[in-house]
Amino acid sequence: MRSLTIRRPDDWHLHLRDGAMMEGVIGDTSRHFARAIIMPNLVPPVVTTADARAYRERIVNAIPDGDTFEPLMTLYLTEGTSPDDLEEGKASGLITAVKLYPAGATTNSHGGVRDFEKAMPALERMAKIGLPLCVHGEVTTPDVDIFDREKVFIDTVLDPLRKRLPELKVTMEHVTTSDGIDYIKSAESNLAGSITTHHLIINRNAILVGGIRPHYYCLPVAKRESHRLALRAAATSGDRRFFLGTDSAPHIDPLKECGCGCAGIYTSINTMSCLAHVFEQDNALDRLEAFASLNGPAWYGLPANDETITLVRRDEPVDFPAKIETGAGTVTVFDPMFPLHWDVA
Numbered sequence: 001m002r003s004l005t006i007r008r009p010d011d012w013h014l015h016l017r018d019g020a021m022m023e024g025v026i027g028d029t030s031r032h033f034a035r036a037i038i039m040p041n042l043v044p045p046v047v048t049t050a051d052a053r054a055y056r057e058r059i060v061n062a063i064p065d066g067d068t069f070e071p072l073m074t075l076y077l078t079e080g081t082s083p084d085d086l087e088e089g090k091a092s093g094l095i096t097a098v099k100l101y102p103a104g105a106t107t108n109s110h111g112g113v114r115d116f117e118k119a120m121p122a123l124e125r126m127a128k129i130g131l132p133l134c135v136h137g138e139v140t141t142p143d144v145d146i147f148d149r150e151k152v153f154i155d156t157v158l159d160p161l162r163k164r165l166p167e168l169k170v171t172m173e174h175v176t177t178s179d180g181i182d183y184i185k186s187a188e189s190n191l192a193g194s195i196t197t198h199h200l201i202i203n204r205n206a207i208l209v210g211g212i213r214p215h216y217y218c219l220p221v222a223k224r225e226s227h228r229l230a231l232r233a234a235a236t237s238g239d240r241r242f243f244l245g246t247d248s249a250p251h252i253d254p255l256k257e258c259g260c261g262c263a264g265i266y267t268s269i270n271t272m273s274c275l276a277h278v279f280e281q282d283n284a285l286d287r288l289e290a291f292a293s294l295n296g297p298a299w300y301g302l303p304a305n306d307e308t309i310t311l312v313r314r315d316e317p318v319d320f321p322a323k324i325e326t327g328a329g330t331v332t333v334f335d336p337m338f339p340l341h342w343d344v345a
C-alpha cells in the first residue's frame with residue numbers, strides 16, 4: 001500500500017503546557033489532529049471549570065491561522081474537587097473528562113489524590129452524570145517497584161474503585177503493560193484504554209542500554225518487550241476499547257538532560273508517521289483508522305471527524321527535525337530509531 005486515507009485523527013491524551021511552550025508546540029498537533037484531550041497538570045493545575053475556561057481560551061488563541069482544532073478540556077481531580085463545579089462544567093459543554101493523578105505520579109502531580117475517600121463525592125457525581133474519569137494508573141508508594149506500579153494500581157486502586165462505582169466510565173490512560181491490556185479486555189463495560197505512540201515502539205532498553213537516554217524516559221516508564229508486544233497487539237487489533245492518546249509531553253532539553261531529568265516524550269510532530277510504520281509492520285494498516293480516528297470518539301460519545309487525512313508512503317525517508325525551537329527553549333523530538341517513510345500528505 002502506498003497511500004492511505006483515514007478520517008482525521010484525534011489525540012485522547014495531550015500535554016500542551018502553557019505560554020511560550022504551548023505556542024511552540026500546538027501547531028504540531030493542530031496540523032494533523034482535529035481534537036485532543038488536554039491534560040490539566042499545569043502549575044498551578046487546572047482544577048475548576050473557571051480554570052479550564054481560561055486555559056481553553058489561551059489554547060484557542062494559540063492555534064495557528066488556518067488550522068481547525070478543538071481542545072477538549074479536563075479538570076485535575078483533587079481531594080477538594082467540588083461535585084457541583086464538575087456538573088456545571090459538563091453541562092456547559094466545556095469539560096470532557098476529569099483526570100486522576102495519584103499524588104507524585106508524574107510531572108506536576110503533587111496536588112493529586114492521596115486519600116481516595118476524600119475524592120469520592122466528586123467520583124460519585126461523575127458516575128451519576130456520565131463524566132469520564134481519565135486515570136494515570138500507577139501507585140506511587142515507595143515500596144512498589146516502578147516497573148510494577150501499573151499492575152499494583154489495577155489491583156489495589158482501580159479494580160476496587162470500579163467495583164464500588166460500576167457506572168463510572170474510566171479511561172486507563174497510556175497503558176504500558178500486558179496486565180493493563182488484559183484488565184481492560186476483562187471488563188464488560190465502562191473501561192477503555194489509550195496507548196501512546198512511543199510505547200508501541202520502545203521498550204525499557206531504549207532508556208538504559210548503552211548509556212542513559214533521557215529522551216526515552218517517560219511515565220509510565222516503558223516496560224519489557226513482552227509488554228510492548230501486548231500493546232502492539234491491542235492497538236492493531238481494531239478492538240474498540242483501545243485508541244490513541246499520544247501523551248506527547250514537551251520539556252526543554254536542559255530539564256531532560258540533567259542529573260534529575262523530567263519524564264515526557266515529544267511525539268506530536270511525527271506520531272502519524274510512526275503509527276503508520278507500526279501498523280504497516282503488523283499488517284494492520286486497515287485498522288489504523290479505528291485506533292487513531294474512530295474508537296476514541298466512540299468511547300467519549302462524540303462523532304468521528306468528517307474530514308480526512310491521507311498518508312503517503314515515500315521512497316525516501318521523511319525528514320523530521322531532531323529538535324524544535326520554542327519560545328520556552330529547545331525540545332527534542334521522539335526518534336523511533338528507524339527511518340520513517342509514511343508522511344501526511
Ligand SMILES: [Zn+2]
Pocket residue numbers: 013015039247249
Ligand atoms: Zn500524560
